[in-house]
Amino acid sequence: MFECIECTKPEHKNLRAFYQPKEKKITFCLQRLQEEDICTMMRHELVHYFDHFQGYTFGSAKELACSEIKAAKIGECKDEVFRKKCTRLVAQNNIKDRYPIRYKWIVNKVFKKCYSFFD
Numbered sequence: 001m002f003e004c005i006e007c008t009k010p011e012h013k014n015l016r017a018f019y020q021p022k023e024k025k026i027t028f029c030l031q032r033l034q035e036e037d038i039c040t041m042m043r044h045e046l047v048h049y050f051d052h053f054q055g056y057t058f059g060s061a062k063e064l065a066c067s068e069i070k071a072a073k074i075g076e077c078k079d080e081v082f083r084k085k086c087t088r089l090v091a092q093n094n095i096k097d098r099y100p101i102r103y104k105w106i107v108n109k110v111f112k113k114c115y116s117f118f119d
């Protein structure tokens with residue numbers, strides 16, 4: 001379920017943590033995490049884990065963006081004043097590598113619905 005490793009693969013070059021649906025595994029990249037980040041990243045990745053068990057496959061851009069929006073809101077973006085803006089930026093940033101041209105459009109398209117999911 002969890003592993004803590006030095007992340008060396010090129011596809012993980014900007015990640016502090018990530019979820020692998022096939023293996024149902026959350027990986028923490030030790031060389032990029034401070035101790036205080038662990039809980040934040042844990043909350044973030046557990047949302048992906050939750051989504052996976054709700055039937056998400058992360059195969060479509062909108063599904064991935066939706067999960068990133070929910071994970072950013074629960075994980076990184078705790079400040080009430082900037083929460084919405086923070087959530088949008090983190091979600092965009094987290095799908096940018098996979099969708100370099102459309103990442104903003106994709107997040108904006110599903111933002112309202114996915115942002116309010118846990119309300």
Ligand SMILES: [Zn+2]
Binds near residue numbers: 068
């Ligand atoms: Zn994520």
